[in-house]
Amino acid sequence: MAEQYQPTGATASEISASVEAAVRTANLAPGAGLPAVRTLAATLGVSPATVARAYQTLRQRGIVDTDGRRGTRIRPRPPVAGTRSVPAAAPPPGGLDLSTGEPDPTLLPPLARHLTSVAGRLAAGEPATSYADAGPLPELVALATDRLTADGLPSGALTVTSGALDGIERLLTCQLSPGDRVAIEDPGWANLLDLVAALGLTAVPMPVDDDGPTEDGLRAALAAGVAAVVVTTRAQNPTGAILGARRAAALRRVLRTGPDVLLIEDDHAAELSDTLPQVLAGASARWAFVRSASKPYGPDLRVAVLAGDPATVSRVAGRMRIGSGWVSTVLQRLLSELWRDPAVTAAVTAAGAEYRRRRESLRAALDQYGVTSHGDSGLNVWVPVADELHVVTALQAGGYTVSAGARHRLRSAPGIRITVSQLDDSTIPQLAAAVRDANRPSQRTGTGR
Numbered sequence: 001m002a003e004q005y006q007p008t009g010a011t012a013s014e015i016s017a018s019v020e021a022a023v024r025t026a027n028l029a030p031g032a033g034l035p036a037v038r039t040l041a042a043t044l045g046v047s048p049a050t051v052a053r054a055y056q057t058l059r060q061r062g063i064v065d066t067d068g069r070r071g072t073r074i075r076p077r078p079p080v081a082g083t084r085s086v087p088a089a090a091p092p093p094g095g096l097d098l099s100t101g102e103p104d105p106t107l108l109p110p111l112a113r114h115l116t117s118v119a120g121r122l123a124a125g126e127p128a129t130s131y132a133d134a135g136p137l138p139e140l141v142a143l144a145t146d147r148l149t150a151d152g153l154p155s156g157a158l159t160v161t162s163g164a165l166d167g168i169e170r171l172l173t174c175q176l177s178p179g180d181r182v183a184i185e186d187p188g189w190a191n192l193l194d195l196v197a198a199l200g201l202t203a204v205p206m207p208v209d210d211d212g213p214t215e216d217g218l219r220a221a222l223a224a225g226v227a228a229v230v231v232t233t234r235a236q237n238p239t240g241a242i243l244g245a246r247r248a249a250a251l252r253r254v255l256r257t258g259p260d261v262l263l264i265e266d267d268h269a270a271e272l273s274d275t276l277p278q279v280l281a282g283a284s285a286r287w288a289f290v291r292s293a294s295k296p297y298g299p300d301l302r303v304a305v306l307a308g309d310p311a312t313v314s315r316v317a318g319r320m321r322i323g324s325g326w327v328s329t330v331l332q333r334l335l336s337e338l339w340r341d342p343a344v345t346a347a348v349t350a351a352g353a354e355y356r357r358r359r360e361s362l363r364a365a366l367d368q369y370g371v372t373s374h375g376d377s378g379l380n381v382w383v384p385v386a387d388e389l390h391v392v393t394a395l396q397a398g399g400y401t402v403s404a405g406a407r408h409r410l411r412s413a414p415g416i417r418i419t420v421s422q423l424d425d426s427t428i429p430q431l432a433a434a435v436r437d438a439n440r441p442s443q444r445t446g447t448g449r
Contacts, residue, residue: 007034010046015054020063023080034064034072060178062198076190076407079198095399096422096431101237101379103272104421107351108298109344114337118330129329135317136160137332143339144291144305153289154282157313159320160327162302164268164292165191167316168230171288171306172199174315175262176227183221183229185213187382187408187415189237189266192230205410208236210376212243215250222254228262229255229284233277235269235295235378238408238417240359242377248278255283262312263287269378271296271345272352286312293335295379296348303327303335355379358420358428365432371439381418385439388414394438400431 005027009015022028034040037055041048055072058064063078136159144158161167172182178200184192186205196203204224206217213231221229231251234242243251255263263284267277270291281287288308293301306316320326338344359375366373366383375381385391385405392404395416405415416435423431 006043007040009044009054012050012053012057015040015044015046015051016057019054019058020061020080023063023074023078024082026082028074030074030076030078032074033070034074036071059197060200062194062196062200065197075194075197077194079194095396095401096427097401098419098422098431099401099403099417100421101403101417101419102299102421103295103351103379104354107347107354107421109338109347111298111301111334111338114334114341114344117337118333121333122330129326131325134326134329135321136326137329137336140305140332140336143336144307147339148289148291148305148307151277152279153307154279156281156287156308157310158305158307159313159317160332161290161304161306161316161320162324162327163294164266164290164304165195166302167288167290167292167304167306168192168264168266169195169199170316170319171262171264171290171312172196172201172228174319175286175312176201180227181221181225183213183218183226184410185230185232185236186217186410186412187238187405188230188410189232190403190407192266193408193410203410205412207412208239208241210239210241210374211247212236212241213247213251215247215254218251218254219257222258222261226261228264230264230266231280232266232268233279234267234273234275237268237378238380238403238405238415239382240375240378240380242273242275243278243280245278248280252280252283255280259285261286265289267291269295271348272355272379273377274349274352274356275377281308285309288312288316293338296351297335297338297344301331301335303331355420358423361425361428362418362420362423362432365428366435369432369436371432371436375420379419379421381420382415383418383435383439384413384415386414386441387439388416391416391435391438395434398434398438400434 005022007018009018037048037051041051064072065075066072141158181202181204182196183206184203185208204221204226206213206221261284281289290304290306292304362381363373373381373383388404403417
């Protein structure tokens with residue numbers, strides 16, 4: 001914990017508010033530790049039960065994590081907007097930031113012509129959206145239905161959300177209550193782990209291999225009483241796993257033993273993937289499939305289509321109607337224009353092929369040095385390591401910023417995530433050598449435990 005900050009308060013609510021204020025003002029940074037319960041209780045002159053309740057409140061709000069020997073720490077991305085910015089670790093001058101998980105801007109399709117087309121349609125008298133008739137645009141729904149049906153999705157209802165994570169959040173908040181358990185891939189998407197914590201839900205880890213969540217992992221999660229299961233169909237973040245046909249069939253069998261569980265499938269990579277999704281939809285009575293436009297077409301295009309059984313989709317759409325209302329129909333029109341343009345389709349396909357080439361080149365270079373890696377699809381390569389902190393620090397010193405696996409893990413083994421978006425043929429050999437050197441046992445000073 002930062003020496004200059006000490007939590008204050010005489011009640012549990014005052015102590016938790018003090019910690020939240022410190023996070024907001026950057027006096028407590030992500031990863032900072034809090035005093036042990038009895039230590040803080042003695043300092044403040046309150047009972048240990050009072051401090052324990054304060055810490056419980058902070059955990060329920062997703063601000064802190066408690067992890068046995070590591071104690072209680074501020075989460076990497078607590079759901080508190082800061083009044084003072086905490087600068088993220090940046091690569092040294094001339095270095096590469098391989099931690100973002102974002103697409104290569106040079107591989108995104110240009111939007112100017114299609115924005116002009118949308119503006120022209122509106123200028124020509126196409127009906128403007130009003131509060132009374134806003135919602136999913138029929139033309140986008142028709143296009144999405146055709147695409148999802150071609151990918152093997154069963155018939156159902158459809159709505160539109162502001163990106164994949166927005167769709168998943170709406171599904172969880174409409175269907176679950178604080179304290180409910182959610183099966184999450186491990187390692188998995190860091191933002192989803194943060195969201196589950198912020199919603200007061202309990203994450204139950206499902207181990208992941210190159211074929212997706214394991215059959216035993218899903219079975220154990222159902223036995224633990226999860227109310228929802230979140231599965232990535234392809235381009236799993238961070239491992240790049242692809243749900244294979246045989247694994248999908250096994251998971252469907254397991255899901256049928258828990259028919260009341262909410263199944264959420266995340267297809268964030270969408271058209272960037274060169275394999276058809278092995279959908280699980282229909283194995284559970286309650287299901288939803290979320291496909292985002294952000295990775296193929298640009299992070300600022302905050303549109304996702306959410307398909308599912310009628311009751312589940314109706315809850316999401318109804319809750320949106322009394323809240324944010326709808327996703328901008330300007331954005332919906334823009335995505336419709338992009339989907340209808342063969343040149344854009346070709347550009348996205350070419351981008352997916354280029355990401356595959358960069359992944360395969362990096363993995364081949366790592367393999368030459370005897371370094372194991374994973375990444376059959378998507379934008380990232382996952383490298384198991386013995387000591388995350390040492391490897392991340394060593395790579396940072398060498399000019400490479402990567403994502404520490406701790407942000408993505410619950411119980412799985414240590415690793416680092418390398419985003420391939422900024423890699424080229426000249427940088428891959430040096431990066432692979434740097435990873436090898438950073439992960440050499442003889443150069444590690446600690447065990448990472």
